[in-house]
Amino acid sequence: MIRSARIILFIAVSLICCSVVSGIERFPPPDFEESDHKLPTIDSITDVTARGMAYEYLDVAVLLIALSVSSYLVLKKRSRRAIFSLMIFSLVYFGFYRKGCICPIGAIQNLVLSIFDSNYVIPITAVAFFVLPLVFTLFFGRTFCAAVCPLGAIQDIVLMRAVSVPKWLESSLRLFAYLYLASAVLFAATGSAFIICRYDPFISFFRITGHLDILILGACFLVVGMFIGRPYCRFLCPYSIILRQFSRLSKFKATITPDECIKCRLCEDACPFGAIDTPTVEWPAASYRRSKRVLGLLIAALPILVVAGAWAGSAVSSSWSRANVTVRLAERIYQENQGMATETTDASNAFRATGQSTRELYDQADAIRNKFDYGARLLGAFIGLIAGLKLIRPSIRKKRTDFEANRAGCVSCGRCYEFCPREHVRLEKLKGKI
């Protein structure tokens, strides 16, 4: 009874708070007629300075420090609590304070554009944001994902009760991440769009504003993320594809046990991201023979998949080229001139007011389409190759005797440390109790 009364009382207070807030915001609205409000002069507009370059360099410095601290916490200190704290700091600084931009994930596009467009000069800070996490990953594993990436952080903190995603499913779904990366490179290379930024699901939360569709997308990711750990990171993040490859080569990386694995199996279900590899067992000889035959067939089929992918890329290139503003404009002008569209748009009106000939516009659009076609063929071939390798991968046996953190998939979050008895021994030693 008392509990119900408390709940009702709290709801009432909530509603009052909300209505008061709304009342405050409705009173007073700006009153341009009665107040002495003056329209801003040119001087006052130019007095508002943009964020200086010094702050951009500061962000790089903070990134460098955060990566260093994260690597230390993951590899030396091995403290989940400390990693979590650093993660909160990164979420606040790189997410809410810097509003999610610039980030290493989006910097892929800046780099690609600078390679393909000689008129675009990439800021050194964007290069730093792209390169620094890769360098740290090459040496220390995915410590960037552990406690520095704001997108990973926001997903990590909403994780409640993790549902295990089977490894076979996770591997196949990761094909979308490869596709996303290749598409982002294609669109950036053709100067069409920065799709990673456009479809960043969490940007609306960081900026407290944004398109409704992106807000809903972000909310969906967070709701899913409550039960499936880091869904964006595992199945979509284009930067993670690059990090995974670098992480495979890293000399130092997060390990479950601080020294040796005693195969106690206590860490088996410790990872909410399915990044713990269990020891393998011997298969029957018949299974090995069958597996070898399948492997042979798949290797033979690999070139076919690559060619099929290239064809598929070419087939979609025309549709995808519409992401480019010049192609869209040319198609709109074409439709209007041919009588297929009865009304004009702001863009078509603005174009007509320039006096530029439509033939010139069509030629420009055709040139961009040709670039798209070439790029899409490469994209398709790449996806075909990756799909083929994913088909081949299960046939390749890797012997494993211990429980290990997956070299590519482990995000170094440190959740598994406390599950390992050897870790507890290490901590007791540190405290001097052993």
Add this chain to the structure above:
Amino acid sequence: MMTESNDSKRIALYEAVKMTAFIAGLFSLIVVGVLVVSFLEVKLIEPIRTEKLELLKIKLLDEPGNEQMLSDIRQLDLKIRNERVGRNSFSRSGYLLLLAGIAVFLISVKSAMVLKKSLPHPEVGGDQQAAQIRSSKLARFATVIVMVVLAACVFYFAAKKKVDFAQAVASYPSAEEIAKNWPSFRGPSGSGVSAYTNIPEKWDGKTSEGVSWKSPVDLPGHNSPIVWGDKIFVIGADRNKRRVYCFDAFTGELLWSRDVEVSPAKKFEAEEDTGYAAPTAATDGKRICAIFPAGDIVCFDFEGNQLWRKDLGLPDSMYGYSSSLAVYQNLFIVQYDHGYVDDNKSMMIALDSFSGQIVWQTKRPVSSSWTSPIVADVNGMSQLITCGDPWVIAYDPANGRQLWRADCLGTDVAPSPIYAGGFIFAIQPYGEMFAIKPDGSGDVTNTHIAWKANDSGPDICSPVSDGEFIFALQTQGDLTCYKVSDGTKLWEKDLETSLTASPSIVGDRLYLLSEKGVMFIADIAGEYKQVGKNEMGEKCYATPAFVDGRIYIRTTKNLYCIGKSN
């Protein structure tokens, strides 16, 4: 005891954080609900108000002096802006509250999870071998499924129709298409020279001999007919009405006529000689554009649908505005000369034929004029040639950039220029005719005037030339022939009648239409030699149009087609 005490504290703490999580979650849901309601309010109410505002603004265009309406618009606009700003602030505050609620919720849930954490219990038994074999099979199967999904996406995107720009029809006619038609005043390039030589030389308007058809045009106008394909257009207007007519070029059937709205503020008394529909329309093969002396310019498609309309403002023109339109690619070009030089009002304006957008406009240092601009192909490049007081100016028609100019004209310039025999010809009424070399740059007054004829030049009619001879016709009937190369006067002829329609050339024939409706046809080789004289039976002021085997003559009451019907 200690352990039991710790356990009970743990349980109590767990219950507390669980309750906090529940309340924080509920609070967050309530805030979300309030934000959603606010969002829906914006979505439902604001479009209605915004639409109301737009309707008021459209109404204001018709009643520009309505102060009450203006005040209503301002108040409604301010109200919408105030509400919008208020809602944005409200949303922001709500979001911050939501953020706080979610933060408390997450912290509580995490704390509860930590407090409720249990020891790991790995499963005992199970066939690991079978599980790993099954997993590898499922991995391939899942990859295949993903590939099938991607393939379906490929087919979806591939099915979308691709626009083939190579098939695009040009948005403006080619030079060949223009040459086959009569798209503006005095035909292609404003030369008055027919591209066809199979033009009739004998007819009688009173008996209808040689007349293919005759259709009434109920509103008067001195503008010339223009022809494109199977359509012919004329403009008619009086003090209260303005109308665009479209006739079938072969049958004379009136296909459509459209009235152009006259704003009460723009009604004026026109000079009798000029009338309310002096400027000739122009067409780019898909659209027909007409300009009226009050400054209204309107464009229709060939089916009579109004595409756009523009108001250039009432021109300050002594005798009434009468410059016809020129066409260049997808531009309709207006020579908007009015006021005095010092007023700085005169300008050239180029409008996009599709949308009516101003593509370029260039001020020009001239007074009012009554000439029409021409677009000429000069050594492979297009030049927009204009006459005014005191300059003959050539522009690049694509962008309005001035190419060259010559100071040689005076007041009341009415004859339009022509390009023939490598020269631009411009006439000062009652004064000289100038032949200007068009390959100069900047002020070419002292360098590029090849010759000038000092006879009293025509006051209204524009000259015509076949490249070897040039003919100047005065209103009172004096026709003079000069040599194009050096301006040598070859002969003179007094036709003893009044003519305001400009002369035209068909092959080696000169066609001269008098105000009384008599068409004089003369041989232009050597001395003047009349080879035909045909009567319309009605007064004529407009210059005729010449297309394949036909002449279109607009009298004061009718539109005639002379020649074969198809």
